[in-house]
Amino acid sequence: MEYTADDVLRVARRHNNEKRSYLLVNPLQGKHMPVSPSLALDMMQALGAKVAKAVPHARLVIGFAETATAIGAVVAKSLADSCLYVQTTRETLPAAAHAIEFMEEHSHAPExxxxxxALEAHLAETEAVVFVDDELSTGRTLLNIIDQLKAALPALAGKKIIAASVINRLTAKRRERLFAAGVECVFLVGLALGDYEAQAAAFLTQGAAETEALSPxxxxxxxxxxxxxxPRMGLPIGDxxxxxxxxxxxxxxxxDWAKDESILVLGTEECMLPGLLIGKVLEDEGWESVAFHATTRSPIGISEAAGYPIAAGRQVKSFYGDARRTYIYNLRPYRHVVVVSDTAHEAREALESLLRVLREAGCKDVLYLMSRES
Structure with a gap:
């Protein structure tokens, strides 16, 4: 299937972000807007097919957090079950990971x-390294991390590098800069230059509301x-x-839920792929109304104006740290909600916060599927 800007692009306003005033929201990505798991995975697999055609022997894929963690995994799977998949993270990594830090300059959470x-152990086994993001706009973040990785891992300098993204809106000058650095681009949709700041500014928005802390x-x-x-530590994607x-x-x-009852599978922040795969199984097994999306650290302006993608939002506590604020957008009533998280945090307060918001939205039955490292 060929994808167009109409399929993958909506423009929203970032809330209280002085670095970039707009956010490109993909309705098929399963992050800020509910989507059928099958439709989300179809889009990711379409990008994976393009990457596999360009570099069929690549065996190392890096996906950028938060929004491209699932996309990167699906791209890796498109190459081979044995492909090593590593996602970047904003969480703390153990000392054994030998973490390299870099900055995503325009982000709400840049570190x-x-x-x-994981990369060092597998560089010898691949002729190319694939970096995957949902959107490639300036290339600064990508060049930043490539420079740091080459300094720490000299073997990377001899590898072909692919920048894969759903959306590519690089100018000709920026594409030349990437090419000069040895980076080739693969993408689903290329966008012409647009004034997204003006498009976002056309909407009057407000920030996501606080949770009601006193309700039982x-x-x-x-x-x-x-x-x-x-995936934060790297793993073969097939397993x-x-x-x-x-x-x-x-x-x-x-x-024993009825096949016509609505189901939301909700991921937490960087944990997107597990919920997408569970949602896809439910669709394959005959449930007729399954949606997936995830909580996010992105503060986004909300508005009920026609054409604006984020119509509602609530603030909830993070499953990964008591002091962190996260958000859930475009929540609607569901008969069943399955929350899927990979947190190592106890997360009791976060679960209570999310339960409160889900109940207030009219969701009836909530189940928490908690994944812990063994």
């Missing part, structure tokens, strides 16, 4: 890290899953996706 140890919260059922590895597909199949076999 990112990557596990250099009912408990929810919790299912604990153990897992052996995390990881097979684990979550099997977890989805086991979950689907346990529930």
């Amino acid at each position: 990112q890290r990557i596990a250099a140890a 919260v009912a408990s929810c059922r919790t299912i604990a899953l153990s897992r052996r590895a995390t 990881y996706m097979a684990f979550w597909r099997a977890a989805g199949e086991s979950f689907a076999a346990e529930i």
Whole structure:
């Protein structure tokens, strides 16, 4: 399938961000807007097919957090089950990861890290390295991390480098700069220059509302899953996706929900792929109304104006740290909600905060699927 800007692009206003006033929202990505898991994965697989055609023997893929963690994983799977997938993270990595830090300059949370140890162990096994993001706009973040990785990992200098993205809006001058640095671009949709700041400014927006801290919260059922590895530390993508597909199949076999009841599978921040895969299993098993999206650290302006993508938003506590604010957008009533998280944090307060918001939105039955490292 060929994708167009109409398929993958909506313009929103960032809230209280002086570095960049607008945000490009992809309605098929499963981050800020609910989407069918199948439609989201179809888009990601389309990008993966293009990457596999360009560099079929690549065996190392790096996906950028938050929004491209699932996209990067699907691109890696498109190359081979054995492909090593590493996602960048804003979370703290263990000392054994030999983390390299870099800055995503325009972001609300600019500090990112990557596990250099995983990359170093696998650079000899690939002729190309693929960096995956949802959007490539200036190339600054990408060149920043490539420079730092080459300094720390000299073997990277001899590899072909691919910048894969759903959207590419680089100017000719910026594309030349990337090419001079040895970076080739693969993308689904190329965009002409546009004044996105003006498009975003045309809408009058407000920030996401605070949660109601005093209302009582009912408990929810919790299912604990153990897992052996995390993409933050690097892993063969085939094993990881097979684990979550099997977890989805086991979950689907346990529930007795009517096939016409609405279901939301909700990921937490960087944890997107597990929920997408579980949602896809539910669709494959015959549930007719399944949606997926995730909480996010991005503060986005909300507006009910026609044509604006973020119509509602609530602030919730983070599953990854008590002091962090996160948001959930475009929430609507669902009969069932499955929250999927890979946090190592106890997250009791975060779960209560999210439960409160889900109940207030009219969601009836909530289940928490918690993944912990074994």
